[in-house]
Amino acid sequence: MSEKAQQIDAQKQDRQPGLEDEMHPSAEFIRDGYQSSDKLAGDVAMVTGGDSGIGRAVAAHFAREGADVAIVYLDEHEDAEEAKEMVERENQDCLLFDGDVRESAFCQAAVEETLDSFGGIDILVNNAAQQVVKTDLTEISDEQWEETFAINMHGYFYMARAVLPHLEAGDVIINTTSVNAFLGNDMLIDYSSTKGAIAGFTRSLSQQVASEGIRVNQVAPGPIWTPLIPATMGQYDPELVEEFGTDVPMGRPGQPAELGPAYVYLASDDSSYMSGQTLHLNGGKILNG
Template identity: 50%
Template structure:
């Protein structure tokens, strides 16, 4: 008979959840923006089924933006399972944010929810203040809030859309880092969410791809700057490929939603819980010699 799995060994394939392929999305529908995860017809896999924690973040405090759903929710759950106290920042979907809080608490974790708009520097400062007052400090900042809208031509990108995209995806990251940095110490981490399209480009997401390319450059520049400071804070980015989150049915054309993930080597989109371990790695001491890195988690959607 086969040996029983030993603690610490990887889970067998039989115990892993089924992952929807691009073919499974052929009947998927779009949703009005801002889309709610609770209303998606194919639910994102973000509950970390089968995740095996190892106390990698015990005693740490993490603040995660854009964490009401999708990747941010999965990261919040992973961090809580690893022992961190979590604060999640979101902008619009109260129900999704409350569900994230409940899911963290169901797993024995602590979760502070903060409703704020990262485009406002004062709101970013206040979010950090609330987190520090609640938990007594801050060790990990995850910049994950994002906005995107598709347009066939650059001529169709309004000034309002351009400002919202850049102010959410780039200004908001800078404002959050400025607010968090005075509280971070050696060994602490900043993790930005970039995107593979920030390297490949995307003809329907011109302003979004530009903002993501800016995040990649910001990550590298701050890694160089902070590495020379006494605090030695590490700055890295995760670059997802196509991942099934509320942003997809909420912002993409129907024809794209109904074949989502078709272009990657694995023939399917990623799920939020497949991204979370990358954020755990970059937050914990396993990555103590990693800074300025752009960690690709793309399912084989390559930049070249």
């Protein structure tokens, strides 16, 4: 079914992470017509940044496919509760962990509590991220550079390191990278650099654990309508939000609901012969190499 472009007005949010309730229009997380095939029945998934945006869509799709979900988020408690309700409406259990993925101890504790509560972990989705618009490299402070890497890359490492000893053959790690890792973005140099690092991390880790039957893949979204957009691009220039996603061949930003099934594919046995690879959901951008 074809999608129509949805009007997005100029807007901004004054904090990161952004909040779903302050977005207009609202994002779509799972389509009414999405049918479960019980692809993840009995599984346990951890999703960082699972309170909103792509992470919430992943949690909703995983739950509909039969998985219990542990959602890791920073401090957006209302968004997290709404995400939990979505999981529970699918008759699945949900845990919430609020904290900072920049802290190794927090990541370890969240993993241990998930293991205690659910008895195992089968799927890790690393998804939490931040970005800050800067159009001049010399304006990127040491603090911004280090913080962007700490959240976007170090958090992925801390979570994977904590979960990996508990994974078995058939289990998976899915990382969220970005189209910017492959095309670059002159307004998001530090963010794009972290997403390139994630791509290298995904490919390298996939080779290290392939012999154990553990698969590691990644999704590279293009422009997706999430709170990160008004909270970052909107803070720099609200007019940028109105134009967001119009430069791709499809002429519109994607919805989180359009990415959820890709994560289901990578998490399920449907992708059993796939590791170290990237799924590109970017509105029709053609990538070289």
